[in-house]
Amino acid sequence: MSTSAGPGRTWPLVGRAAELDDLDDLLSTAADGVGVTVLLEGEAGVGKSSLVEALRGSARLLAVELRTAHASALRAAPFALLSDALLVRPSGVGRGPERAVGRGQVEAELADLLDAIAADPASSVARHDRAAELFAALLRRHGDTHPWVLVLEDVHEADAPSLEVLLRLAHEGAVPRALVVLTMRPVPYRPELAALVAAWTRAGARYLELRPLTARATVELAESLAGGPVGPSLRGTLATAGGNPRLIADVVRTARSAGALVTADGVLDPAGAQWLEPLDEVVRERVAYLGPEVLALLGQASVLGTSFVIADLAAMAGDPVADCWRTLRHGLAAGVVRARGDRLVFGHDLVRGALYNGLEPDHRRALHARAAWALRRAGAPSRVVMGHLERAR
Ligand SMILES: Nc1ncnc2c1ncn2[C@@H]1O[C@H](COP(=O)(O)OP(=O)(O)OP(=O)(O)O)[C@@H](O)[C@H]1O
Ligand SMILES: [Mg+2]
Structure with a gap:
């Protein structure tokens, strides 16, 4: 499940000023031409995608190109993640067969190689090696003319060949003139991902663990979603969400869509208990991936x-x-x-x-x-x- 821009997103982000400042600083460093890599890890729904999405605005201000690609277990084709990141038009937001218009020789060779690999999945090792080499070269050289940002989302679900390329790059140090952000959940555990994280750690990557929201930020987020001050009963349920923004949003939205949210004494609170069963169902779906x-x-x-x-x-x-x-x-x-x-x-x-x-x-x-x-x-x-x-x- 990789829900990025989920409905009900609230701007600005609540309770993430420090993390945003951190990322903005790293972006400025990259804009000055220094390569920086960030490993952004956090539990499901804690706000990884929201944070990197917020980076988009800062990149625009600095006129730095930002490319994003989302890994998905449903797209397990070899090099799917890197193709999405590097072989689409800059305006493309991710997946899809759209290939770069007026692409260079390397991109053209890669496109042919990928077609050949797709047509014959048990394709030769030599084809895979060549594709990996070309992707690594593309990544290394993309910043030759201008610094850029590469956001690779949900790398815990990435196809193995893309991870191999990223591992290869880690051995050479940061990608030149790029801010590379890899987002990941701590589960499922994959040995190839653990090897990648270890290699990037050795290469000096920044590790940013996104922690749950504080109690104060929890209420702030709930109030901005509910559209007013929330009462004691709703606060009680919100306190059980462990500071997870997705669960916080689930609480408010379920109360609202069950028609349970009413205003009394100037605060919004759920009336009755009929909304709790649907809430349980939503929450069980959230952890089904375990x-x-x-x-x-x-x-x-x-x-x-x-x-x-x-x-x-x-x-x-x-x-x-x-x-x-x-x-x-x-x-x-x-x-x-x-x-x-x-x-x-x-x-x-x-x-x-x-x-x-x-x-x-x-x-x-x-x-x-x-x-x-x-x-x-x-x-x-x-x-x-x-x-x-x-x-x-
Ligand atoms: N700091 C925040 N302020 C307001 N809303 C937030 C914040 N963080 C996350 N959200 C909201 O919570 C939901 C989950 O956030 P997001 O998709 O960014 O989590 P994630 O860590 O990327 O989850 P996943 O592991 O599933 O990819 C979204 O609807 C998002 O808009
Ligand atoms: Mg996400």
């Missing part, structure tokens, strides 16, 4: 509460602790759960609640019974154990 195995274990964990001891989850699931860690490491990398010693904490209680409410009732009762058993065995207070037993009925 896959059934991780979600099943997180569903079990949701029964234990916002934070839980991994040994208790393992006892509940009937699996060794090491297996639970292995399964949950994707959830950890995605920021859905965070590790605190031998405890795990859900990053967004909104997600925990949605997973819990999505459990089939019989299954949920059985899980509460298992939780009571595991917690009693681990010496938890009887009040806690009783709480689970009550919900097991």
Whole structure:
């Protein structure tokens, strides 16, 4: 799922002044002719695309060309990401077969090579090597006449040959006279991406981790989306969004589209609870990319509460602790759960609640019974154990 300019985007960005300043500084450095690479990482929906989109305005002001291409697992063709970035007209916004008009020799040779590779996917190694060499040359030389910005979005989904070219470039240092920004989610983990990140790190790339919004920015964003001050009940739900702008927007939009948002005492607040079920559904869709195995274990964990001891989850699931860690490491990398010693904490209680409410009732009762058993065995207070037993009925 790669939603960039989602509906309801609010300008200016909320709570990202420091990050924007950082990127603007790096853009000025590149505009002065120095190559800079930025690795922009953050959980799904935290605002990576919004931040790089904001860079567009600054690039325009400095009259620096900006090219963007989005990787997508649906476009796995060899060199798809770099073709989108380099073989489209500058006015093109990404994918599509439009090739550069009046292109040079290198582009023409590349276009032919790619056609040949597409016609015969098991094409010769020599063709792949030549295409990789030409893409690397194009990237290196694109800034000969003017500095530029290259934004490669969602590189965690990029085709392997494009990643190889980027790896090759990392060994030579920053791309000359370019600001190169690679955006990525921490999951799914791909060894070739890890190698790329390591190589760029060695080459001196800047690592920018986009953190969730603060509590204050959360309310600010919600109010700008809702169009007025928000009340205590909505603030309560917003506080469970873990500072994730996409989830914050989901909360406000779902309340609004369910017709639940009403003004009382000068603030907007949802009336009734009928909007909470659709909200759970939206939130479950947001984490569906984690896959059934991780979600099943997180569903079990949701029964234990916002934070839980991994040994208790393992006892509940009937699996060794090491297996639970292995399964949950994707959830950890995605920021859905965070590790605190031998405890795990859900990053967004909104997600925990949605997973819990999505459990089939019989299954949920059985899980509460298992939780009571595991917690009693681990010496938890009887009040806690009783709480689970009550919900097991
Ligand atoms: N700082 C912000 N202020 C206001 N809205 C924001 C902010 N950050 C993100 N948003 C909104 O939140 C939603 C998700 O943002 P965005 O698409 O930029 O996230 P992302 O990190 O690129 O997600 P993905 O991993 O899915 O690509 C968008 O609708 C965007 O407009
Ligand atoms: Mg994005």
